[in-house]
Amino acid sequence: MDKKQKKSEKRSISYAKWGYIFIIPFFIVYAIFTLYPQILTVYNSFFEYYRDGLNVIGPNFVGLGNYAKLFTPNLSGYIPIVKYTINTFILWVLGAVPQFVIAMLLALFFTSTRLNIKGQQFFKTVIYMPNLIMASAFSMLFFAMFSKVGPVNQIIMASGWADEAIDFLAMKVTVRSLIALMNFLMWFGNTTILLMAGIQGIDESLFESARLDGSSSTQVFFHITMPLLMPIFIYVFITSMIGGIQMFDVPQVLTNGIGTPNNTSMTLIMYLNTFLGISKNYGMAGAVSVLLFIMTAILSTFVFKTISKK
Amino acid sequence: MKKLLSALLAVLMVISLAACTKPVDPEPTPAEEGKVFNLWTWNDEFWGFLVKYYADEKIDDFTVKKGDVTIKRTTYVSDNMAYQDALDAALLAQETAAADDKVDMFLAEADYIIKYVDSSVTMDVKSIGVTDFSNTYKYTVQAATDSKGVVKGVSFQCCPAALIYRRSIAKAVLGTDDPAEVQAKLNSWDAFDAVAAQAKELGYNMIATPMDTYRVFSNNVTSAWVENGKLVFDANIQAWMEQAEKYVAEGYAANASGVWDAEKTNEMFATGKSMCFFGPAWYFNFCMGNAQDPEKGCYGDWAICQGPQAHFWGGTWMLAATGTDNPTMVADIMNTFINNADVCEKLVRDEAQFSNNQVVNNKLAADATYGNAFLGGQNDVAIFAELAKNIKMEHVTPYDQGCNEGLQKYFQEFLKGEVDKDTALANFKDFIKTAYPSITVE
Numbered sequence: 001m002d003k004k005q006k007k008s009e010k011r012s013i014s015y016a017k018w019g020y021i022f023i024i025p026f027f028i029v030y031a032i033f034t035l036y037p038q039i040l041t042v043y044n045s046f047f048e049y050y051r052d053g054l055n056v057i058g059p060n061f062v063g064l065g066n067y068a069k070l071f072t073p074n075l076s077g078y079i080p081i082v083k084y085t086i087n088t089f090i091l092w093v094l095g096a097v098p099q100f101v102i103a104m105l106l107a108l109f110f111t112s113t114r115l116n117i118k119g120q121q122f123f124k125t126v127i128y129m130p131n132l133i134m135a136s137a138f139s140m141l142f143f144a145m146f147s148k149v150g151p152v153n154q155i156i157m158a159s160g161w162a163d164e165a166i167d168f169l170a171m172k173v174t175v176r177s178l179i180a181l182m183n184f185l186m187w188f189g190n191t192t193i194l195l196m197a198g199i200q201g202i203d204e205s206l207f208e209s210a211r212l213d214g215s216s217s218t219q220v221f222f223h224i225t226m227p228l229l230m231p232i233f234i235y236v237f238i239t240s241m242i243g244g245i246q247m248f249d250v251p252q253v254l255t256n257g258i259g260t261p262n263n264t265s266m267t268l269i270m271y272l273n274t275f276l277g278i279s280k281n282y283g284m285a286g287a288v289s290v291l292l293f294i295m296t297a298i299l300s301t302f303v304f305k306t307i308s309k310k
Numbered sequence: 311m312k313k314l315l316s317a318l319l320a321v322l323m324v325i326s327l328a329a330c331t332k333p334v335d336p337e338p339t340p341a342e343e344g345k346v347f348n349l350w351t352w353n354d355e356f357w358g359f360l361v362k363y364y365a366d367e368k369i370d371d372f373t374v375k376k377g378d379v380t381i382k383r384t385t386y387v388s389d390n391m392a393y394q395d396a397l398d399a400a401l402l403a404q405e406t407a408a409a410d411d412k413v414d415m416f417l418a419e420a421d422y423i424i425k426y427v428d429s430s431v432t433m434d435v436k437s438i439g440v441t442d443f444s445n446t447y448k449y450t451v452q453a454a455t456d457s458k459g460v461v462k463g464v465s466f467q468c469c470p471a472a473l474i475y476r477r478s479i480a481k482a483v484l485g486t487d488d489p490a491e492v493q494a495k496l497n498s499w500d501a502f503d504a505v506a507a508q509a510k511e512l513g514y515n516m517i518a519t520p521m522d523t524y525r526v527f528s529n530n531v532t533s534a535w536v537e538n539g540k541l542v543f544d545a546n547i548q549a550w551m552e553q554a555e556k557y558v559a560e561g562y563a564a565n566a567s568g569v570w571d572a573e574k575t576n577e578m579f580a581t582g583k584s585m586c587f588f589g590p591a592w593y594f595n596f597c598m599g600n601a602q603d604p605e606k607g608c609y610g611d612w613a614i615c616q617g618p619q620a621h622f623w624g625g626t627w628m629l630a631a632t633g634t635d636n637p638t639m640v641a642d643i644m645n646t647f648i649n650n651a652d653v654c655e656k657l658v659r660d661e662a663q664f665s666n667n668q669v670v671n672n673k674l675a676a677d678a679t680y681g682n683a684f685l686g687g688q689n690d691v692a693i694f695a696e697l698a699k700n701i702k703m704e705h706v707t708p709y710d711q712g713c714n715e716g717l718q719k720y721f722q723e724f725l726k727g728e729v730d731k732d733t734a735l736a737n738f739k740d741f742i743k744t745a746y747p748s749i750t751v752e
Contacts, residue, residue: 261728
């Protein structure tokens, strides 16, 4: 009896030990490649530290100087980081709203036992495909397609819809729409698959009993599907938002790096890249990153709190 | 642990000592040099010449063999400073890089060459055996000379730029396509404006885009982009902005696209309505592919003349990287492309280059049998030889690429009617302020 107890004690201790050992690699990788750079970024944001040609200036401690600079209005009279935050938000919403709506509809169609759509695997693969293309390549493709001499304009001119070629890449509305369209195309498949997984996780008997009780599809959606899907939906929403805040490659390539026209499609990360690109300005870029981090944290907490309350 | 550390340190010391003793070796034999030669470029123009006129054997698009040395090319595009970014990182890590990974030679353009020349990342080429610059054009040596008078590299080309015009359109507008007569009618900006109005009446465009005339103005500035740490708009840059505005408003320019945009290069097809382009010898070869298109192009329908103002555009310099383990080959390549008359002549005859060898160029300029088929048989070398005399490389700063490209990009938004002029300039200034923290912008 005594021996047995000892044995089982030993065993449980050694199991715990192995558990920790197995998660060590993750924490090592995380500490080296994520945590350390993050701390360094915060640290750098308090320094004047950049390159002038091949000469390194700094690091000189400037306290909150970099943050003060970020909130100083520029020569055009606005505070760049505020304008670019609004741009980023608009670009994200334009792409994300249709993305959620379409993805939700598709997920409902695909999982509905009443519709029972054939060839689901095929459709799922197809809608996921745009995500496999590198974002910059996708953007380059759109750049070529929608240029003034590109195929889209050729079609428009040939069919007589317009007398002159439309400069899609020079107008605020079209540039923003194209960026939103690309983000939508790239991500709606991914969202569909996640939401489908969520819906399939809901107990089928709930749907059945609701139907037997005579509730309509709308009622089923709002009273059964949506509440039970909430955890997954919050996850999808927050990851999409974080992805939106980090939007970079699509607008960068499409607008030649300057957010045409008049900086209206300049996103926060593109702004960060302007600091980092030529002069390797780790101080200012660090300050932008820290602000982004704070912003993401606040928004995520806010979204999580408000949605999960319901 | 301590033991391990001390052992490691001891090993490192021995290695570094051994490394130190090497150069002191009284008889350095060529065999001691590296077997891998790393060349950094932003496109494949020079690489093509190296493969044809220097290498023994081509392995693939990025590797060739010369003797027992493998020459490797590392290429990054120059858009958005990608090339300089990657190159800077490599040069700053040069000391610690393995011998076979060290940058041996890299190419730099006129816009930013000063950044590398005035720095310890490049080395004195006279010390490794490039000593004879008597045949080259003086400005090409000046451009690669640092503030102490040390020459850090050479150029394989000289880039006087000419006005390149469509013969058929010139005939329609001016009644002649003879280079001397065309030049007489386009020898100042006022004359140029007058012809532009004429061309428009006949349904042609004087130029494809105002970005094309930018270099003509920017090369003739009397002040640098940055003077005493401050951003300065030279009178000539302002003159360009005025011309650009006028040419787009009046329809003298076909569009307001960028220098490299398809919208502009499509104007080089036979169907194009634009009369004048600007560029040096490398421009025909490298950037006028549409004009040379066998079906849609207009090969032979071109000619060159000096144009309203002398200028140059670009030019590629080969710079010797400090810390190279192949100094002999660095010198050999440089000497080949400036002093080997045979190679230089081939560059002119077969590659449409204007070589950096005055003897070769002058010989071809005087050769009545030489003519460039693309230019309808015109002897372009004769015109370039004349133009080359006037090139000055003055008022350069390490910020030129950002300023030149930035101004064109932001001013383009104004030309396309998206923003007003003040906003465009403010956006440009804000960009410079963000990109170059050391420049004061007002």
